[in-house]
């Protein structure tokens with residue numbers, strides 16, 4: 001499948017509201033210097049134990065350790081810049097407002113910074129804080145009032161702040177997964193960029209789109225677990241292929 005053929009599919013999809021759904025994963029931000037989760041050599045999970053760092057149980061057991069790990073990742077996100085792939089999506093969104101629905105598994109803010117404000121965030125936002133449990137003093141949830149610390153805590157009840165990401169064993173935000181499934185069912189074309197397809201329910205969205213009649217194109221330098229859901233596999237990186245696919249449309 002050539003780039004030109006996929007560009008034709010994108011051009012047709014862009015004529016309809018919600019015609020193009022884009023699902024992104026950690027590989028989308030790899031060329032911005034944010035490590036992926038599973039790439040064997042550089043992935044985060046090759047150096048750390050996910051159960052310890054990305055679960056409520058792990059956070060309760062070692063709150064300072066987990067908070068500090070997230071603080072380091074937050075610094076990495078703040079220092080990173082959108083790459084050419086993020087920029088190509090942002091530019092396309094400006095040219096075709098309403099026709100692209102962007103669904104991301106990433107917890108960084110690089111899509112927003114490249115000009116896609118209203119994306120669906122399946123796994124939360126690493127730069128946001130929320131309370132670990134219900135807070136006696138702040139039932140309406142205002143983490144800004146927390147007392148500084150690692151992690152910050154409620155002065156009254158001791159409740160801790162935690163990063164606003166989805167951890168292992170937690171449900172995805174219902175509104176986000178509902179919106180993502182609706183987008184998958186309605187789109188004419190789904191572009192799947194930089195995900196291993198190993199984590200559900202996000203991994204099911206490409207199959208959902210295909211079952212509802214959409215074309216599915218995967219952009220990834222390596223094989224993924226959902227390659228079987230796609231009609232077209234483009235082997236290459238997000239920062240190289242997205243400008244080639246989207247620029248000028």
Ligand code: OAD
Nearest residue numbers: 025026027030036037038105123194195196199222237238
């Ligand atoms: P993974 O780390 O599992 O997969 C990254 C994918 O990106 C792999 O398929 C790589 O081949 C591909 N890749 C690497 N560099 C790339 C590049 N420059 N351009 C395009 N693709 C590239 O990341 P995800 O699939 O996003 O969940 O992982 C899904 C979820 O697993 C994450 O959202 C996270 C983790 O547990 C939560 O935080 C809840």
